[in-house]
Structures are given as C-alpha cells and as structure tokens.
Amino acid sequence: MIQLKRDESASLLVLLSSALFNGLSHILYLKQYFKGIILMLLEIIMIRFIPFFFQSIIAFFTLGNNSGNSASIMINGIVSILIVALYVTIYIHYIKEAERDYRFYCKTGVFRNSNKTLSECIQGSFVVWGILPSVVLVGILVIVPLLFAILAAFTNLSAPANIAPGRPFSWVGLDNFIAMFGGQLSWSSAFVRVFLWTILFAVFSTVFCYIGGLVLAYILHHNNFKFRPVMQTVLMLPYAVPAVISMLVWKTLLNGSFGVVNRTLISWGWINEPLNWLSDPFMAKFTCILISLWAGYSYFMLLLLTSLNTISPAIYDAAAVDGATRGQTIRKVIIPLLLKRTTPFIVLGFTQNLNNFTSVFFLTEGNPALKNTTITSAGGTDILVTWLYNLTFHIMKFNYASVIIVVLCIILIPISIWQFTKTDMYREGR
Amino acid sequence: MSIKTAYKIRFVFTMIFLAVVTILVFYPFLYILSAAVAKGNTMTGLSCIPFGNGFGFTNFQALFTKTNFPVWFGNTFIISIVTMLGTLVICTVSAYIFSRFQFWGKRSMLTAMFVLQIIPSFLAMIAMYYVLYWMGGLNKIWGLILVYIAGNIPYNVWLVKTYLDAIPKNMDEAAIMDGASRFCIFTNIILPAIRPIVIFLAITSFTAPWLDFIFPKLILRSQSKYTVALGLYNLYNEQGDFGTFCAGAVLIVIPFVLFFLATQNMLVESMSTTLDEDL
Numbered sequence: 001m002i003q004l005k006r007d008e009s010a011s012l013l014v015l016l017s018s019a020l021f022n023g024l025s026h027i028l029y030l031k032q033y034f035k036g037i038i039l040m041l042l043e044i045i046m047i048r049f050i051p052f053f054f055q056s057i058i059a060f061f062t063l064g065n066n067s068g069n070s071a072s073i074m075i076n077g078i079v080s081i082l083i084v085a086l087y088v089t090i091y092i093h094y095i096k097e098a099e100r101d102y103r104f105y106c107k108t109g110v111f112r113n114s115n116k117t118l119s120e121c122i123q124g125s126f127v128v129w130g131i132l133p134s135v136v137l138v139g140i141l142v143i144v145p146l147l148f149a150i151l152a153a154f155t156n157l158s159a160p161a162n163i164a165p166g167r168p169f170s171w172v173g174l175d176n177f178i179a180m181f182g183g184q185l186s187w188s189s190a191f192v193r194v195f196l197w198t199i200l201f202a203v204f205s206t207v208f209c210y211i212g213g214l215v216l217a218y219i220l221h222h223n224n225f226k227f228r229p230v231m232q233t234v235l236m237l238p239y240a241v242p243a244v245i246s247m248l249v250w251k252t253l254l255n256g257s258f259g260v261v262n263r264t265l266i267s268w269g270w271i272n273e274p275l276n277w278l279s280d281p282f283m284a285k286f287t288c289i290l291i292s293l294w295a296g297y298s299y300f301m302l303l304l305l306t307s308l309n310t311i312s313p314a315i316y317d318a319a320a321v322d323g324a325t326r327g328q329t330i331r332k333v334i335i336p337l338l339l340k341r342t343t344p345f346i347v348l349g350f351t352q353n354l355n356n357f358t359s360v361f362f363l364t365e366g367n368p369a370l371k372n373t374t375i376t377s378a379g380g381t382d383i384l385v386t387w388l389y390n391l392t393f394h395i396m397k398f399n400y401a402s403v404i405i406v407v408l409c410i411i412l413i414p415i416s417i418w419q420f421t422k423t424d425m426y427r428e429g430r
Numbered sequence: 431m432s433i434k435t436a437y438k439i440r441f442v443f444t445m446i447f448l449a450v451v452t453i454l455v456f457y458p459f460l461y462i463l464s465a466a467v468a469k470g471n472t473m474t475g476l477s478c479i480p481f482g483n484g485f486g487f488t489n490f491q492a493l494f495t496k497t498n499f500p501v502w503f504g505n506t507f508i509i510s511i512v513t514m515l516g517t518l519v520i521c522t523v524s525a526y527i528f529s530r531f532q533f534w535g536k537r538s539m540l541t542a543m544f545v546l547q548i549i550p551s552f553l554a555m556i557a558m559y560y561v562l563y564w565m566g567g568l569n570k571i572w573g574l575i576l577v578y579i580a581g582n583i584p585y586n587v588w589l590v591k592t593y594l595d596a597i598p599k600n601m602d603e604a605a606i607m608d609g610a611s612r613f614c615i616f617t618n619i620i621l622p623a624i625r626p627i628v629i630f631l632a633i634t635s636f637t638a639p640w641l642d643f644i645f646p647k648l649i650l651r652s653q654s655k656y657t658v659a660l661g662l663y664n665l666y667n668e669q670g671d672f673g674t675f676c677a678g679a680v681l682i683v684i685p686f687v688l689f690f691l692a693t694q695n696m697l698v699e700s701m702s703t704t705l706d707e708d709l
Contacts, residue, residue, distance in 0.1 A: 071564070072560075093534055126527075126613070127531050131527050133520045134521075134583050134587060135539070137576065137583060138583050138584060140565075140580070141576060142546055142551060142554075142583070143546070145554035145557035147557075148556075148561065149556060219444055223444060231452055234452055234455060234456055237459060238455060241459070242659070242682060244643055248662075248663070248679075249461060249462050249676075249679075252672065260461065260476070260478045263478055294454070302697065302698065302701070303701055307701075351548055355550050361643075385552075385553070388555075389555075392555055398556045402556065408553060416547070420544050420545065423544065424592075
C-alpha cells in the first residue's frame with residue numbers, strides 16, 4: 001500500500017495505474033484489495049482470450065470468405081463484440097471510480113469501503129451473482145438471436161445453397177431490402193399486401209374484441225339474472241382454452257365441403273351453395289377477423305367487467321341528476337372513462353395481434369394461395385409473422401425472413417419506447 | 431307503452447342476444463367433446479348435433495395405444511415444470527436486486543429489458559436455430575427449456591420488480607440492521623411478501639409450454655421428444671385423425687379450464703391493480 005498525498009496531485013497516477021491494469025490502483029492506493037483482485041483476475045481472463053476475440057471479430061466482417069461455418073462465425077463475432085464492448089465499459093467505469101475514490105480520500109482522509117471484511121464483500125457480490133443468470137440467458141438467447149436475425153437481413157442466407165448449419169454465406173449489403181421494397185415485383189407486391197393486411201388484421205381484431213368485450217361486460221354488469229355467474233364462466237372459455245386447439249376446431253367447423261357451419265346453414269335453408277369461409281381470399285380474411293373476435297373478446301370482457309366494477313355508482317347518479325339519459329351516460333361518461341383506463345391494455349392487445357401467429361396459422365395456414373404464393377410463400381391471409389414462419393420452414397429464405405423481422409422491430413420498438421416513457425422509472429429519472 | 435314494459439322488452443332481447451352468443455361460444459367445445467367420444471374418427475362423418483354419433487372410447491384407446499400421447503404429455507410436463515422453476519428463481523432474484531439495490535448499469539439493463547419484452551422471442555426463430563446449433567442444444571429438451579426461460583425473463587423481471595417496488599422497504603431494512611444475510615432476507619421476507627405475483631408467474635410460465643408450437647417445431651426433431659401441441663397438430667394435419675386429435679384435445683382442455691377457474695380471481699386482481707394506477 002502506497003501512501004498518497006491528499007492534495008489531488010496523484011489523480012493522474014491513479015488514473016494511469018488503473019488504465020494500465022484494471023484494479024491496480026484499487027490495490028496499490030485505495031485499500032480496496034478484494035475488488036482489485038477481482039478486477040485483475042477479470043483482466044487476466046480477458047487477455048487470455050484476446051486472440052479469440054480478435055480472430056472472431058475479423059472473421060465476422062468476412063464471414064469466412066465463402067468457406068467454413070458462416071453462422072457460427074457470425075455468432076462468435078456477435079458474442080465477441082458484445083463481450084468486448086461490455087468489458088470496455090466496465091474498464092472505463094472502474095478507472096473513473098478509482099479516480100472518484102481518490103478524490104473522496106483527498107476530501108475526507110478515509111478510504112471508501114476500505115474496511116470491508118471478506119464476508120461483507122461476498123454479501124455485496126450478491127448483486128452480481130444474483131443478476132448474472134438473467135444477463136447471460138437474455139444475452140445468449142434473446143439479444144444474440146435478435147442481432148443475428150437483424151444482421152442476416154444483410155446476407156444471402158437462403159435455400160438452396162446456404163442454409164444448412166455449417167455452410168458458408170456472405171454479406172450482400174442492402175440487396176434483400178431492395179428486392180423486398182421494390183426490386184422484385186413478386187416480392188414487393190407480396191410484402192405490401194401482407195404488411196397492409198397485418199395492420200388491418202391487428203386493428204380490426206383489437207377494435208372488435210374491445211367492442212365485443214365491452215358489450216358483453218356491460219350486459220353482464222347491468223343485468224342481474226339467475227344464470228349470470230355460469231354464463232360469465234362460459235363466456236370466458238375461449239380465453240381459458242389453448243388457442244391451438246380452438247383454432248383447429250374452427251378450421252374443421254368452417255371447412256367448405258363438410259364443415260358443420262355450412263351444413264347447418266344449408267339445412268336451415270339460409271344458403272344454397274356452401275360458403276368458402278377459408279378458401280376465398282376475401283372471405284378468408286373476414287373469417288380470420290371473426291374468429292379472432294371469438295378468441296379474443298373474453299380477455300377484454302373480463303378487463304372491462306373489472307373496470308366497470310371500479311366505477312363508482314355516484315358517477316351514474318351525478319349524470320342522472322344532470323339530466324343525462326341512459327344512452328348519453330354510456331356514450332359521454334362511461335365509455336370515455338373506460339377507454340382512458342384501459343388504453344395500455346388496448347395497445348398491448350394491438351401488439352399481440354400484430355404477432356398473432358396462432359389465430360392465423362392454425363385457422364388458415366395463410367391460405368388460400370394467390371398468384372405469387374408459390375414464389376413468395378405468402379398466402380391470402382398470411383400476416384407478417386406467419387409469412388416469417390413460411391419463409392423459415394417452407395421455402396427457407398432466411399434472408400427475406402430477416403427483412404420481415406427488421407420491419408416488425410421497426411413497428412414494435414417505438415411502441416415499446418412510448419410505453420417506457422409511462423413507467424415510474426422513466427419519470428423518476430427525468 | 432309504460433316504461434316498465436319497455437324495460438321488460440329490452441331485458442328479453444338482451445337475454446336472447448346473450449343466449450345466442452353463449453351458444454356460439456360454447457358450440458365448439460361441445461363439438462370437440464362429442465367428436466372425442468364419437469364412435470368414428472373422421473371429420474366428414476360427424477353429426478352437426480352434439481353427441482349425434484353416440485358414445486364410445488375408441489378414440490381415447492387409439493390416443494393411448496397408437497400415438498405417443500403419453501410421451502408427449504410427459505415431455506411437456508417436464509419442460510413446463512423446469513421452465514417454471516427456472517423462471518421463478520431467476521426472475522424473483524433478479525427483480526429483488528433491481529428493486530432493492532443501487533448499482534452501476536441498473537438503469538440501462540432495465541431499459542433494455544423493457545424494450546426487449548415487446549419483441550416475442552419467436553420472431554428470431556431462424557437465429558435461435560443457429561444459436562442452438564452453436565450451443566449444441568438442437569433436438570434437446572434442455573435447449574427448449576433454456577429458450578423458454580430466457581424468453582420469460584425480460585417481461586417477468588419487470589412484472590415482479592414493479593410489484594416489489596410497491597412493498598415498503600422498512601421490513602428488509604430492519605432485517606439488515608439485525609444482521610440478516612441478503613439470501614435470508616430474500617427467502618424469509620421478500621418471497622412471502624410477493625407470494626401473489628409468484629403464484630401468477632408460476633401459472634403463466636407453467637402453462638405457456640403447453641400452448642407453444644413454433645419452438646418445439648424448430649428445436650425438437652424426433653417424435654419421442656415432441657410436446658403435446660406439436661404432437662396434436664401433427665395428428666390433425668398430417669395424419670388427419672380428427673377423432674384422436676379431439677380425444678387428446680379434451681384431455682388438455684379440461685385441466686386448462688379447471689386451472690383457469692381456480693385462478694380467475696388472481697387474474698382479476700392483477701388487472702385491477704394495473705387499472706387503479708391510472709386513477
């Protein structure tokens with residue numbers, strides 16, 4: 001332990017020593033032995049892996065020059081870049097901290113945290129080991145895949161040549177985006193069609209589910225009858241049952257030739273010819289929204305019932321005193337109030353419907369086929385996520401699939417940031 | 431016409447509307463149940479009227495003798511339990527740390543998790559395939575479990591953290607004064623205090639693997655590793671065996687409905703706490 005003067009003259013020394021070897025100044029000057037040893041060990045480990053990081057990052061830019069396992073090269077590259085970036089921020093943080101602790105010593109004459117015992121240090125490291133599993137898992141299985149998927153949009157990762165694990169692929173710049181947004185007619189027309197339908201589907205299903213839920217919640221809330229609890233439970237069933245199962249059942253019920261719905265309607269004499277619920281492009285879109293209403297209203301019904309229960313009866317009385325009719329009270333008072341309270345849930349519902357894979361995939365599998373379906377694999381009812389599935393599993397154009405992921409991220413992340421500005425943490429931090 | 435009669439007429443129409451809606455909602459469930467106990471197993475032969483094909487257990491017999499349903503069920507059960515335990519431990523510990531400790535990098539980590547939670551992890555399915563290949567987790571049940579746990583973390587850490595933030599810090603501060611260890615405080619004070627949200631988390635993380643289709647399809651290749659959703663879908667789609675599919679579906683739907691009935695109040699509670707915040 002080297003004694004330093006308290007006139008801040010040694011700032012540079014502290015800075016330099018910790019920049020030279022992280023943790024050095026903690027041990028030499030600041031009496032933070034435990035922290036210093038940990039930081040030095042970390043640096044030794046990082047130095048041991050410098051050749052690996054260096055190679056991985058270099059290879060990342062060439063993706064192996066058309067030989068070798070490009071996917072693994074890319075993942076190694078992403079992981080290396082992330083680790084190095086993280087380590088550099090940690091390194092800089094501790095250099096700054098060493099200087100700050102030295103200034104603290106100059107002012108007060110005591111060392112910050114110097115008399116901590118080993119067990120106190122272990123207690124303090126609870127933060128680190130408690131949070132490590134989250135960081136590692138989210139890093140490797142959420143962030144790395146997302147970055148990989150976004151980067152893959154700039155490669156030629158597609159069938160038939162490049163997809164098997166272990167095969168090479170290479171960077172192609174913006175080619176995929178150009179093809180998708182205007183370069184190749186069949187792809188760009190499919191993209192525009194699917195994109196518009198995704199937005200329409202998400203808007204309509206959210207709005208209809210909300211309205212359906214509102215009507216039923218209002219009826220259940222304002223009418224008292226014998227079977228109300230039973231009926232409420234039955235009306236909640238679509239929410240309780242796995243959507244995979246209910247969608248496959250609806251697919252069966254709506255089957256054009258032998259589906260129960262058509263057979264029933266014919267036997268009642270309401271229609272003469274079977275309706276093409278799922279095989280006519282327009283009708284199938286309509287069916288998708290209708291069935292997503294069936295599957296999705298119950299959530300909003302429960303939410304709005306809960307919400308109605310929290311509205312004080314005094315509000316109804318106040319409106320009645322002011323001479324409002326029943327209809328006016330609902331339109332002008334209750335609905336605006338409910339809407340205001342449930343806005344976050346509506347936004348949540350919208351984003352879920354944007355990604356509502358289950359409702360579309362199991363009902364129609366994206367069918368019926370349109371004229372460019374064989375090339376692009378985008379059917380008449382495919383939304384972006386089911387198209388993504390087809391591109392991945394059927395025609396294996398991972399590069400175009402990645403373009404779709406980028407598009408979805410561009411839609412979703414602003415919504416998420418907007419929601420973030422509503423959290424307490426953001427408000428406090430401002 | 432008096433006001434009273436007008437009310438009565440309105441009530442009758444409301445009830446008729448409600449009855450029609452209830453039938454539309456309930457019919458698919460009756461249909462699936464009647465198809466499961468029907469004597470045949472084809473879609474075309476099924477009567478429109480529920481239970482019009484009589485009662486028999488041939489479909490259930492087929493489910494247990496001709497398909498791997500018990501294996502799928504066992505796999506899904508293991509996956510769900512491990513996912514649930516992993517999610518619970520990791521999310522509550524992380525949320526506790528985020529809620530009660532001040533440390534460098536906390537804000538950026540929480541922001542990142544909040545932004546990430548809106549992106550469903552299946553979007554990056556292609557990349558997930560390569561990442562699991564890189565890790566050696568393809569066609570392995572542990573690979574699937576890790577994917578599920580990782581996908582659960584961003585949203586649920588926030589969920590539990592928000593809940594914990596609302597719990598007064600006096601209790602754990604008093605315990606620190608008394609010299610209790612962090613771990614001890616966590617297990618003896620924090621966990622009991624956040625019991626409702628822990629139960630909620632347990633339920634959601636346990637049920638999710640039963641419904642998921644994309645990741646099992648992506649990761650699990652051999653039939654013996656299939657989950658229920660994947661197995662039933664194949665039964666429906668590739669083998670066209672509707673009766674057996676319905677038998678399997680019924681065995682999944684019934685516990686799910688019972689589960690929902692048991693936990694409905696908790697869902698309502700969690701909704702009303704969120705609603706109250708805006709008042």
